[in-house]
Amino acid sequence: MADVLDLDSVTIMRGGNALLDDLSWEVSEGERWVVLGPNGAGKTTLLQVAAARMHPTKGSAEILGETLGGTDVFELRPRIGLASAALAERIPADEVVRDVVLTAAYAIAGRWREDYDKLDHGRAGDLLAAFGVEHLAERTFGTLSEGERKRVQLARSLMTDPELVLLDEPAAGLDLGSRETLVRDLAELAGDKKSPVLVLVTHHVEEIPPGFTHVLMLRAGSVVVAGPIQETLTDENLTKTFDVPLNVQQVAQRWSAVLRQE
Numbered sequence: 001m002a003d004v005l006d007l008d009s010v011t012i013m014r015g016g017n018a019l020l021d022d023l024s025w026e027v028s029e030g031e032r033w034v035v036l037g038p039n040g041a042g043k044t045t046l047l048q049v050a051a052a053r054m055h056p057t058k059g060s061a062e063i064l065g066e067t068l069g070g071t072d073v074f075e076l077r078p079r080i081g082l083a084s085a086a087l088a089e090r091i092p093a094d095e096v097v098r099d100v101v102l103t104a105a106y107a108i109a110g111r112w113r114e115d116y117d118k119l120d121h122g123r124a125g126d127l128l129a130a131f132g133v134e135h136l137a138e139r140t141f142g143t144l145s146e147g148e149r150k151r152v153q154l155a156r157s158l159m160t161d162p163e164l165v166l167l168d169e170p171a172a173g174l175d176l177g178s179r180e181t182l183v184r185d186l187a188e189l190a191g192d193k194k195s196p197v198l199v200l201v202t203h204h205v206e207e208i209p210p211g212f213t214h215v216l217m218l219r220a221g222s223v224v225v226a227g228p229i230q231e232t233l234t235d236e237n238l239t240k241t242f243d244v245p246l247n248v249q250q251v252a253q254r255w256s257a258v259l260r261q262e
């Protein structure tokens with residue numbers, strides 16, 4: 001049995017539609033997963049389940065040894081780091097960047113009257129430095145560029161020293177230089193044995209950082225294929241997933257894909 005994520009026949013129904021349909025997925029310690037799929041495939045929904053923010057309508061979801069529905073999610077959530085556009089939208093524009101990172105300790109967005117000690121402040125500062133944005137610590141979140149926001153969110157996702165980190169499109173909206181430095185930093189995180197298990201959702205194989213070990217491909221709420229990246233990220237599987245003929249290649253540990261010339 002997988003020790004980090006064990007989703008068994010998970011179905012999520014909304015308004016009569018299955019957003020996830022009988023989906024099973026196992027993630028184990030030490031793995032770094034990429035989740036690929038076209039718009040509307042259910043990637044964000046899947047991450048919401050893995051983040052203990054959405055419960056299955058049918059099936060069971062075990063996260064870090066706790067079963068959703070039979071556990072206190074407020075204790076579970078701080079064990080999971082999350083960076084997503086939906087979460088970023090909930091961060092007040094006037095929130096100071098340092099507090100954006102600090103408040104992850106309570107899995108909340110928006111500082112109120114919580115207590116943080118010196119250690120918390122130190123860790124938030126260290127994480128901002130690790131992602132090259134320590135000089136922004138006293139700025140407000142609303143004044144940051146998209147690339148700066150993404151980096152602050154990454155720092156936030158690691159604040160609680162989580163066992164599992166879920167990154168929903170961390171490179172979306174970034175320019176080429178910002179994307180490439182982010183991919184480099186994520187590769188470094190992936191390569192560190194002390195890092196938590198990572199799950200990264202993306203639309204683009206070009207954004208897969210070196211060091212990611214597994215891929216799950218999703219289409220219409222169902223798993224097309226899941227497994228070790230080298231044998232799973234193939235022309236055939238990408239073509240099935242995106243429903244257009246695609247050729248994929250890997251050069252110097254980076255992936256790219258283009259439409260197949262018939």
Ligand SMILES: Nc1ncnc2c1ncn2[C@@H]1O[C@H](COP(=O)(O)OP(=O)(O)OP(=O)(O)O)[C@@H](O)[C@H]1O
Nearest residue numbers: 014015017019037038039040041042043044045046
């Ligand atoms: N609350 C809801 N009620 C009804 N349908 C929903 C709801 N939330 C999401 N959906 C639908 O579920 C499907 C999956 O959405 P989801 O956001 O998980 O996809 P995604 O793969 O992350 O897409 P994208 O790549 O465009 O971000 C979409 O068709 C979406 O419109």
